[in-house]
Amino acid sequence: MTPLLQVEGLRTHFFTRAGVVKAVDDVSFAVDRGEVLGLVGESGSGKSITGYSIMGLVDPPGRIVAGSIRLDGREIRELDAESMRRLRGNRMAMIFQDPMMTLNPVLRIDRQMTEAILAHDDVSRATALERARDALGRVGIPSPDERLRAYPHQFSGGMRQRVAIAIALLNGPDLVIADEPTTALDVTIQGQILYEIQKLAREAGTALVWITHDLSVVAGLADRVCVMYAGRIVEQGTTAQVLDAPLHPYTQGLLDSVPSRNARGARLRQIAGMTPSLVDLPDACAFRERCDRADGACGEAPPMRVAGGDPGRGARCHHPLVPWPCP
Numbered sequence: 001m002t003p004l005l006q007v008e009g010l011r012t013h014f015f016t017r018a019g020v021v022k023a024v025d026d027v028s029f030a031v032d033r034g035e036v037l038g039l040v041g042e043s044g045s046g047k048s049i050t051g052y053s054i055m056g057l058v059d060p061p062g063r064i065v066a067g068s069i070r071l072d073g074r075e076i077r078e079l080d081a082e083s084m085r086r087l088r089g090n091r092m093a094m095i096f097q098d099p100m101m102t103l104n105p106v107l108r109i110d111r112q113m114t115e116a117i118l119a120h121d122d123v124s125r126a127t128a129l130e131r132a133r134d135a136l137g138r139v140g141i142p143s144p145d146e147r148l149r150a151y152p153h154q155f156s157g158g159m160r161q162r163v164a165i166a167i168a169l170l171n172g173p174d175l176v177i178a179d180e181p182t183t184a185l186d187v188t189i190q191g192q193i194l195y196e197i198q199k200l201a202r203e204a205g206t207a208l209v210w211i212t213h214d215l216s217v218v219a220g221l222a223d224r225v226c227v228m229y230a231g232r233i234v235e236q237g238t239t240a241q242v243l244d245a246p247l248h249p250y251t252q253g254l255l256d257s258v259p260s261r262n263a264r265g266a267r268l269r270q271i272a273g274m275t276p277s278l279v280d281l282p283d284a285c286a287f288r289e290r291c292d293r294a295d296g297a298c299g300e301a302p303p304m305r306v307a308g309g310d311p312g313r314g315a316r317c318h319h320p321l322v323p324w325p326c327p
């Protein structure tokens with residue numbers, strides 16, 4: 001079956017005065033309908049730019065220089081701006097870390113929501129308003145009738161993010177890319193929102209890409225995980241495979257830095273060193289300065305190798321934690 005979203009060999013580079021920033025460099029993954037994919041990595045690893053590239057939201061000096069992005073088997077990389085705009089409000093949507101990327105501060109919520117519906121659907125204003133009210137109710141906003149008449153600044157941070165999520169889901173998109181939409185919220189609200197979005201995605205058969213730097217978030221949410229480092233996916237697999245039996249030393253490092261109940265009182269281990277600058281990155285394993293398994297072979301960039309004959313499972317590493325050909 002054709003996956004809903006198939007990204008292959010995606011490269012998005014920024015042509016800056018300091019040099020070429022390879023923010024996304026040969027990224028490939030696929031997401032099926034009703035599936036939740038977690039895209040995980042430290043700050044600056046290229047997660048957001050991967051999302052923006054799919055949504056057609058990369059601005060100069062950035063540009064997609066290679067690769068293909070297929071939605072339902074259809075190439076969307078070369079679509080003109082108007083076709084992309086239509087796809088964005090309709091078939092795919094992005095939830096940003098900052099809800100004000102979605103919301104207009106000077107318009108009432110009812111107007112923003114009904115306009116989002118009317119731009120894509122030929123329905124009456126009353127029907128659109130009805131749908132807007134339902135959508136607010138579904139993301140757990142109390143008294144939606146009343147709240148529809150409010151402005152964004154009259155909502156708390158958590159409620160504002162719920163409104164942005166309701167808008168993203170308004171036209172029943174096939175694909176939702178959520179870019180750390182809960183990191184600014186307190187833990188209880190984070191949990192509720194995660195649960196609700198996951199439920200909505202499952203019920204509607206939406207493909208969901210969840211971007212986060214936090215492996216513990218994907219543990220309870222994602223079916224599969226891609227770990228990103230310095231613009232590349234360095235490990236992929238089911239959530240259980242990646243979290244319980246990681247192959248890549250970087251994934252292990254991320255796991256060691258997640259607080260766990262069993263390790264209470266023990267010191268958390270941080271990955272030593274810093275993410276490398278992505279400007280004019282040499283063609284070597286980008287993790288080698290921080291990796292205790294590095295040797296001469298790591299001067300050459302490792303390709304993504306499939307593990308155990310499963311095309312969805314693999315890593316980019318010359319010396320994975322379980323030696324190749326990895327079961």
Ligand SMILES: Nc1ncnc2c1ncn2[C@@H]1O[C@H](COP(=O)(O)OP(=O)(O)OP(=O)(O)O)[C@@H](O)[C@H]1O
Binds near residue numbers: 021043
């Ligand atoms: N407009 C730009 N010009 C130059 N470089 C950019 C630009 N936007 C992003 N980058 C670079 O692209 C790389 C990837 O950025 P991206 O925002 O995708 O990281 P991220 O994984 O989402 O990080 P975070 O967790 O902090 O959100 C970074 O090194 C960043 O500096």
Ligand code: SF4
Binds near residue numbers: 288320
């Ligand atoms: S390729 Fe080498 S440096 Fe890179 S993660 Fe694997 S062992 Fe470490």
Ligand SMILES: [Mg+2]
Binds near residue numbers: 047048049179
């Ligand atoms: Mg980001």
